[in-house]
Amino acid sequence: MGRSKRSKSAKVRRKPVQARSVRRYEKIIDVAALMFAEHGFEATTMEGIAAVAETSIGSLYQFFPNKREVFRAVAERCIERSAQAFAELFSEAEEDETVDPPAGADEPQWARMIDDAVEVFSRLHGQEPSFQAVLANVQLYEDYAEADEAMLRSFVGVIEGLIERWAPALPRPRRHVVAIMLVQTTTMILVASTRETPEIARDMLLELRVMLRRYLAPYVREAM
Amino acid sequence: MGRSKRSKSAKVRRKPVQARSVRRYEKIIDVAALMFAEHGFEATTMEGIAAVAETSIGSLYQFFPNKREVFRAVAERCIERSAQAFAELFSEAEEDETVDPPAGADEPQWARMIDDAVEVFSRLHGQEPSFQAVLANVQLYEDYAEADEAMLRSFVGVIEGLIERWAPALPRPRRHVVAIMLVQTTTMILVASTRETPEIARDMLLELRVMLRRYLAPYVREAM
Amino acid sequence: MGRSKRSKSAKVRRKPVQARSVRRYEKIIDVAALMFAEHGFEATTMEGIAAVAETSIGSLYQFFPNKREVFRAVAERCIERSAQAFAELFSEAEEDETVDPPAGADEPQWARMIDDAVEVFSRLHGQEPSFQAVLANVQLYEDYAEADEAMLRSFVGVIEGLIERWAPALPRPRRHVVAIMLVQTTTMILVASTRETPEIARDMLLELRVMLRRYLAPYVREAM
Amino acid sequence: MGRSKRSKSAKVRRKPVQARSVRRYEKIIDVAALMFAEHGFEATTMEGIAAVAETSIGSLYQFFPNKREVFRAVAERCIERSAQAFAELFSEAEEDETVDPPAGADEPQWARMIDDAVEVFSRLHGQEPSFQAVLANVQLYEDYAEADEAMLRSFVGVIEGLIERWAPALPRPRRHVVAIMLVQTTTMILVASTRETPEIARDMLLELRVMLRRYLAPYVREAM
DNA sequence: TATGAATGAGACTTCATTCAT
DNA sequence: GATGAATGAAGTCTCATTCAT
Numbered sequence: 001m002g003r004s005k006r007s008k009s010a011k012v013r014r015k016p017v018q019a020r021s022v023r024r025y026e027k028i029i030d031v032a033a034l035m036f037a038e039h040g041f042e043a044t045t046m047e048g049i050a051a052v053a054e055t056s057i058g059s060l061y062q063f064f065p066n067k068r069e070v071f072r073a074v075a076e077r078c079i080e081r082s083a084q085a086f087a088e089l090f091s092e093a094e095e096d097e098t099v100d101p102p103a104g105a106d107e108p109q110w111a112r113m114i115d116d117a118v119e120v121f122s123r124l125h126g127q128e129p130s131f132q133a134v135l136a137n138v139q140l141y142e143d144y145a146e147a148d149e150a151m152l153r154s155f156v157g158v159i160e161g162l163i164e165r166w167a168p169a170l171p172r173p174r175r176h177v178v179a180i181m182l183v184q185t186t187t188m189i190l191v192a193s194t195r196e197t198p199e200i201a202r203d204m205l206l207e208l209r210v211m212l213r214r215y216l217a218p219y220v221r222e223a224m
Numbered sequence: 225m226g227r228s229k230r231s232k233s234a235k236v237r238r239k240p241v242q243a244r245s246v247r248r249y250e251k252i253i254d255v256a257a258l259m260f261a262e263h264g265f266e267a268t269t270m271e272g273i274a275a276v277a278e279t280s281i282g283s284l285y286q287f288f289p290n291k292r293e294v295f296r297a298v299a300e301r302c303i304e305r306s307a308q309a310f311a312e313l314f315s316e317a318e319e320d321e322t323v324d325p326p327a328g329a330d331e332p333q334w335a336r337m338i339d340d341a342v343e344v345f346s347r348l349h350g351q352e353p354s355f356q357a358v359l360a361n362v363q364l365y366e367d368y369a370e371a372d373e374a375m376l377r378s379f380v381g382v383i384e385g386l387i388e389r390w391a392p393a394l395p396r397p398r399r400h401v402v403a404i405m406l407v408q409t410t411t412m413i414l415v416a417s418t419r420e421t422p423e424i425a426r427d428m429l430l431e432l433r434v435m436l437r438r439y440l441a442p443y444v445r446e447a448m
Numbered sequence: 449m450g451r452s453k454r455s456k457s458a459k460v461r462r463k464p465v466q467a468r469s470v471r472r473y474e475k476i477i478d479v480a481a482l483m484f485a486e487h488g489f490e491a492t493t494m495e496g497i498a499a500v501a502e503t504s505i506g507s508l509y510q511f512f513p514n515k516r517e518v519f520r521a522v523a524e525r526c527i528e529r530s531a532q533a534f535a536e537l538f539s540e541a542e543e544d545e546t547v548d549p550p551a552g553a554d555e556p557q558w559a560r561m562i563d564d565a566v567e568v569f570s571r572l573h574g575q576e577p578s579f580q581a582v583l584a585n586v587q588l589y590e591d592y593a594e595a596d597e598a599m600l601r602s603f604v605g606v607i608e609g610l611i612e613r614w615a616p617a618l619p620r621p622r623r624h625v626v627a628i629m630l631v632q633t634t635t636m637i638l639v640a641s642t643r644e645t646p647e648i649a650r651d652m653l654l655e656l657r658v659m660l661r662r663y664l665a666p667y668v669r670e671a672m
Numbered sequence: 673m674g675r676s677k678r679s680k681s682a683k684v685r686r687k688p689v690q691a692r693s694v695r696r697y698e699k700i701i702d703v704a705a706l707m708f709a710e711h712g713f714e715a716t717t718m719e720g721i722a723a724v725a726e727t728s729i730g731s732l733y734q735f736f737p738n739k740r741e742v743f744r745a746v747a748e749r750c751i752e753r754s755a756q757a758f759a760e761l762f763s764e765a766e767e768d769e770t771v772d773p774p775a776g777a778d779e780p781q782w783a784r785m786i787d788d789a790v791e792v793f794s795r796l797h798g799q800e801p802s803f804q805a806v807l808a809n810v811q812l813y814e815d816y817a818e819a820d821e822a823m824l825r826s827f828v829g830v831i832e833g834l835i836e837r838w839a840p841a842l843p844r845p846r847r848h849v850v851a852i853m854l855v856q857t858t859t860m861i862l863v864a865s866t867r868e869t870p871e872i873a874r875d876m877l878l879e880l881r882v883m884l885r886r887y888l889a890p891y892v893r894e895a896m
Numbered sequence: 897t898a899t900g901a902a903t904g905a906g907a908c909t910t911c912a913t914t915c916a917t
Numbered sequence: 918g919a920t921g922a923a924t925g926a927a928g929t930c931t932c933a934t935t936c937a938t
Binding site: 045046047057058061065066067 | 931932933934935936
Binding site: 490491597621622624625626628629632633636637640643644648651652655656658659662663665666 | 821853
């Protein structure tokens with residue numbers, strides 16, 4: 001959100017414009033996302049991507065100058081999709097706010113929104129390979145931090161916006177940290193949950209909501 | 225010449241006994257931990273480890289049959305050091321309990337213990353490269369999950385023990401999930417904090433304590 | 449970088465179709481045959497093959513997934529060439545039979561055929577590096593028996609056919625053993641002869657014919 | 673036979689004299705023979721030899737300057753044992769000659785001697801690992817031809833002696849070639865037989881005798 | 897533009913041999 | 918002399934990237 005799509009040049013060698021090219025470009029990213037998510041960055045080979053995307057290695061390199069840029073494109077795709085999902089969440093929230101005043105709901109609106117946010121992350125994680133790809137390859141190392149960073153920053157930006165609405169009294173820097181906490185906790189618990197049995201994974205998601213609510217409740221209350 | 229048949233792989237090929245060997249063995253693990261933490265498993269090369277450890281590639285392979293085993297050794301080292309650190313935490317806690325009844329402390333004992341636990345993790349993370357190495361290489365992919373898994377399981381075990389003391393009413397399965405939440409949240413926030421500025425990193429640790437307290441407080445209260 | 453997972457090994461990785469590729473593929477086999485024959489399987493290195501074949505190690509591995517397969521290809525080439533040579537022998541024999549009845553020949557036809565067969569083997573051995581390569585690497589050891597086995601079996605099959613014509617009374621199992629004797633004796637004497645001086649080598653070939661005739665004569669006579 | 677034991681210096685680093693050393697030296701050769709025979713020269717490692725011989729790699733190198741010399745020693749051992757076996761054959765033969773004149777035996781003496789010679793080779797092959805070791809590693813390649821050569825030459829010498837007795841009319845150079853034929857055929861058939869089923873292997877040995885008799889018979893007859 | 901063959905740096909691993917204790 | 922730790926050259930194989938067609 002509020003983040004330009006692509007600024008540095010030479011990242012994408014040939015910006016696809018023709019319909020066929022666009023399709024091919026999209027397919028590469030789809031395939032790459034799946035493979036990065038499934039096998040990791042290192043174990044995913046350019047040849048493999050090309051093969052599964054039913055393209056040639058040569059064409060692959062016509063779209064992307066190197067492997068890293070493929071990953072970056074996947075991350076970008078992830079940001080787009082996430083932004084979209086969050087945008088929907090926002091708009092729904094606004095509707096709720098106007099249409100449905102917090103009457104006799106036994107749950108405060110902000111709490112429901114946490115659930116919604118977790119739900120959005122969860123759905124992204126479950127359905128958007130690029131999301132898994134990026135999260136599964138969060139690495140601090142040298143280079144490809146960049147791409148993940150971008151994605152996480154974008155999440156943080158969104159969440160900061162939400163917090164601002166619920167807890168406007170929270171000073172800006174604090175708000176930033178809280179947003180980071182929320183995003184990191186949520187994404188990492190999602191990732192970690194895939195390493196557990198389905199039952200435990202489900203319970204972890206439930207606990208995640210509990211945790212986030214308890215964490216945020218005082219901040220929201222203060223705000224009132 | 226070259227390779228041939230045979231590869232029994234006795235896990236640790238030569239168990240170091242002489243002082244010099246032990247030093248070398250330890251140094252390899254130290255160096256490997258640092259490099260795995262810094263650059264990741266894949267980007268760390270055996271040749272690199274040997275060079276930094278000021279030994280030869282041949283010696284390296286006399287201690288470890290392959291790179292995976294080096295990592296496993298690092299993970300083992302990490303588990304040992306962690307267990308040690310937690311053992312100290314436990315023993316201190318017991319002293320506290322007996323020596324110093326919760327007199328005029330404006331903080332309940334369990335809360336202080338959370339701080340202590342976070343402190344332990346934090347210290348491990350800051351001072352024990354093997355800890356960073358393992359955490360930074362948590363991967364879902366096929367093979368090298370093993371080592372991390374072992375470590376995280378061991379943490380979860382420890383924390384479950386603590387929770388049992390604070391919130392004995394919490395049913396066992398729930399307790400397990402809560403322990404996972406605590407461990408995952410703590411470790412991942414620690415890792416994530418290294419990607420931020422020092423100030424934000426510090427604030428994140430503070431918020432982590434806040435979050436964990438707020439999360440656990442109701443469980444502890446229920447228990448009373 | 450380095451190696452990772454994955455090693456499907458499709459035996460022949462890239463089946464050469466274009467003229468240039470075919471040339472390269474053929475050259476690799478030629479060179480490999482020469483080197484295997486000259487230095488043996490173990491002492492022949494992939495890098496060496498690539499260098500002499502004036503290609504890169506990478507290209508070599510695009511054709512063959514490993515050294516064993518290079519050898520297998522050499523063996524296959526050898527079988528082909530041998531089959532071809534024997535086919536010619538057979539067809540000539542048939543012509544002889546029809547065109548030229550054993551009129552005033554002072555040598556029985558089967559004896560001439562032995563000479564011809566030895567001649568074929570001899571020519572193969574002298575001119576077909578793949579033949580030498582395979583024979584020189586007949587080994588009992590575990591793995592690379594396979595390729596030689598195949599070749600020797602194919603020879604035995606051919607020879608069994610010849611014997612059947614000369615000595616149809618010889619029971620089938622005996623015939624098999626006799627064929628093995630002929631093939632082994634002939635090939636091994638050929639190989640052994642290269643370790644002697646040219647004169648002795650020549651004499652060995654002469655003696656080989658003598659030996660084979662004397663050995664077979666009674667079987668053929670019985671058959672009449 | 674008639675071949676000095678060891679001439680070139682520096683082949684054996686330390687000639688063992690003390691009883692313990694001799695035992696160790698012998699054991700190394702035994703073990704090496706077994707391993708060369710079983711796995712081949714290349715696949716047999718110095719460390720492996722040392723381990724199985726219950727010695728240290730250091731001691732191994734005190735007896736032999738390098739792997740090749742170990743093989744050479746095995747070959748030498750083989751020659752010794754073979755010479756011994758043939759010496760027995762000779763002496764028996766002489767006894768036969770004097771004690772038992774070729775009276776009503778339905779088999780000429782020379783034919784029985786062929787059987788005996790084959791029997792000697794066969795027993796060596798079955799019971800003397802060094803024999804198998806050398807035969808299984810007959811290679812033309814560069815270096816280690818030497819050792820096998822020596823052994824085969826020594827066999828040829830012995831057999832030439834026998835032929836001289838049976839067929840004294842055969843001119844010397846011819847005799848040499850015939851001896852080579854006999855030795856090569858016998859040894860190679862023995863080796864080849866191990867690649868077949870036991871039944872076929874047995875039949876091959878029978879056929880070998882048939883072949884050698886038929887081959888030699890005319891030479892012997894001529895001689896009379 | 898699309899293709900895929902070609903390249904070669906570089907990773908892992910083995911093992912003959914040396915050398916310090 | 919005996920031991921076995923240390924060494925490093927050399928070999929196999931992978932895969933990102935280039936380039937000719």
